[in-house]
Amino acid sequence: MEFQVVQVSSLEKVRAQDSLRRDEIHKKTVLAGERLSYQICMKADSRMDVAVSVESGLKDAVRLYMVQDAYIDVPAREEDMEGEDYMTLEPGFMPDILVPLEEQGNQLAVTSRTATVWVKVDVPRDTPAGDYRIKVRLLPVDMQAAKASAAEDAAFTVCQVMDVRVIPASMPEQRLIYTRWFYADCIAVQHDVEIYSEEHWELIDRYIAAAADVGMxxxxxxxxxxxxxxxxxxxxxxxxxxxxxxxxxxxxxxxxxxxxxxxxxxxxxxxxxxxxxxxxxxxxxxxxxxxxxxxxxxxxxxxxxxxxxxxxxxxxxxxxxxxxxxxxxxxxxxxxxxxxxxxxxxxxxxxxxxxxxxxxxxxxxxxxxxxALSNYAFCENGLIECPVTSVEHIHEFLEHDVENQWAYYCCGPEKVFPNSFLAMPSYRVRVLGFLLYKYNIKGFLHWGLNFYNSCVSKYPINPYVTTSGDKAFPSGDPFILYPGRDSVYGSIRGEATYEGIQDMDVCFALERHIGREAVVAMIDEAAGRNLRFDDYPRNREFLEGLREAMVEKIEKLSAAAG
Known part of the structure; x- marks a missing residue:
């Protein structure tokens, strides 16, 4: 039996039919208090159930998820979208939903279609600087059940290793104020519970916890x-x-x-x-x-x-x-x-x-x-203290150096700018963090944490059938959380946004050592341009390379100051 395994970046989206010929990653350097995410993708030439376990000094900080597909019914609404940096312009499936692997008994089925485990490591803030190894063991369930000998067990076990270096510096407290709109009514309807019953309160707690887990x-x-x-x-x-x-x-x-x-x-x-x-x-x-x-x-x-x-x-x-x-x-x-x-x-x-x-x-x-408003005249007339401006119009506001400037995207823009639609690659979600830092944005708002309705809420929808509010919005726009049976599931897009917020925090950590102007210059140099909301590198290498360079500089400067 052929069993393929690759360990890849969190910024990859490996679809069911995709080849597993990918750049692998096995080393990461992080600050104490930072979250590290990566993926283990598998295929087999015939179905096999695989048990997944973790061995590590950081084991208590590791959470495992099975990646499930979401359905894209509206990749984009605009015409002439060729070359607009989408992974697909056709309806179909895209990996996004993160289901805790423990719900599946820490097992998943591997077939000829890609199966993926999302590994999330929340490095504790008090973790001593040093080197740590995370070993994820993948063992066919029939071998596990057979209680094979140690030698046989080793022969059939695949281990994926991530070497994590924790530097002698910690992540600063998140400065960005971040909200996606929370809809208590959608929770009650989706889970078929009475509003503000005990069951509803328990679900509200879980949804808010899930929102906070990705930086809200x-x-x-x-x-x-x-x-x-x-x-x-x-x-x-x-x-x-x-x-x-x-x-x-x-x-x-x-x-x-x-x-x-x-x-x-x-x-x-x-x-x-x-x-x-x-x-x-x-x-x-x-x-x-x-x-x-x-x-x-x-x-x-x-x-x-x-x-x-x-x-x-x-x-x-x-x-x-x-x-x-x-x-x-x-x-x-x-x-x-x-x-x-x-x-x-x-x-x-x-x-x-x-x-x-x-x-x-x-x-x-x-x-x-x-x-949320996108015409500067409201500020000129003194009608708003904190304008929340669409990324499509924000550079006009930035020219006026608004003290409490916020940003948002909603339903669009579909071309050029960052957004978090399902059909977009993850780097188009995560690039937001460096942009928010460079332009000193105080907060970010999005309209859809858990909007499970049609347009203008004429009727509820099934988020596992339509991710577009029943063809009203680009798929993925209405929500980044998915309702579980008695729970709530996160998403790759939610994690990518949080990674962007962490990029912003890394910038603030480096700013302590070299000042804001030098950090902005470092961002633009890595981008090879004046980084703007409408002009940024369209690849994950820019994001990961810049973050790695910043962490390396923080490590050296922390040691020198030490």
Whole structure:
């Protein structure tokens, strides 16, 4: 029986039909506190079940995953995409889903189609500098069951070795504020549980933990159901955390569910919080859908039927934001909280956005406002503190040296720029980190952590059948987490984004020794150009080579300072 095995970079995407003739890797140098990921890809000329185990002084830091395919139903929506740096422009399968191997009894089936184990090593921050070896043993299950002799066992066992050098320096704390929008309603629908039942709370905990595991340190908090991707005149399942009762001209607010949600976030390492948008999407014309109890009846007192600047809603907001702000202060998170006004306003809606901004900003105290928008006129008019700008338009903002500049991508751009669509190679995801560092971007936002609906949430979708919101978006755009049976699975794209954030952290670690200007010069020199969001090397060698050079320099300078 022929059994092929290769150990490759995390930036490879090895599809089922691909050859295993790849550049192998067996050595990595890391900082203490850094995550190292790589892949072991296998094929056999007839089916065999393989048991996977780890031997290493870092064994407790190693997690193993089986890579499963996701279905690409919409590789891209634009025309004339040839040469636009996609792995495929045809519907089909792409490796992406990371299923903990322990769920499979630490075994996987190997056939003539590629089977891949994703190895994730979170090197502890207190790991002494030195050399460590990670040995992954691959043993056919029938040999294991037969209790073969040591000699026979060795003859049929394949070992893949990774030599890890930990340098005498540690990763700095993540500076980037990173969020992908969290949808509690999609969790309840996908897992068929009652909203805010104990089962739902347990799943919320798991999803937030999975988000934090790939670098997210900010969460969208549904104080009311976020007015996002909802068809005009409709409602999404209500996930409002704040219970509200109207008594005359006064409102009473109960924060029990809110406090439980924040407790889960804190437990999982979330440090920053974004409150659900206070006005409708794409123009701030209406109030969001907010449930209120009055005279024993609970219904949507506010929503599409209420103008954003109505006296009733403005009066409500004054009391609502005051009560929310007191809770934020009690939780000790006021200064780490950001308030949304309205998502993606256009120039045509600037006046309605101005009205909404004028209503909100005097109410929020130490908190900040931020929104996704891509026209600098909003900044010129003083309507936003932290603009979150599409990478497609960000260089216009960068020319003005905005103090609290954020970046995002959403549904596009599909050409040239970085993004995280399924059909893109992983280096197009990871390059974001060096770009964010070079241009001193404070935060990154994406709209889809776990959006499992069709466009404008007309109906739920099966994320294992469509990864495009039922042909509304390029595949992969709506989510980087996949629902498991009673769990949640990560993705290669989520890990690639986190590797980019770690690249950014490595830049900050080197900056301590040589200064920011020298680090930026090193990035541009490695790129062979002025690195821009619309102009960067289209290969993994640039990313891995630059990171390796930076770590080597940190090691030498740390030793010299030592």
């Amino acid at each position: 340190n900010m969460i969208l908090v549904p104080i009311h159901t976020p007015p996002l991707d909802t068809a005009v005149g409709t409602v999404r399942p209500c996930v409002q955390l704040v219970d509200i009762e109207k008594k005359g001209d006064r409102y009473e607010f109960s924060f029990g569910k809110f406090r439980r949600f924040i407790e889960i976030c804190k437990k999982n390492g979330i440090r920053y919080y974004e409150m659900a948008h206070m006005f409708s999407q794409w123009g701030a014309k209406c109030a969001p859908n907010i449930m209120v109890t009055e005279n024993g009846k609970t219904d949507y007192m506010f929503g599409w039927h209420v103008a954003a600047d109505s006296k009733e809603y403005v009066a409500f907001l004054a009391q609502y934001i005051e009560a929310v702000s007191k809770e934020l202060e009690a939780e000790g998170i006021s200064e780490q909280t950001y308030f949304h006004i309205s998502d993606e306003p256009t120039l045509e809606s600037m006046e309605t956005y101005r009205t909404a901004s004028d209503i909100m900003r005097p109410l929020i105290g130490d908190s900040k406002t931020f929104d």
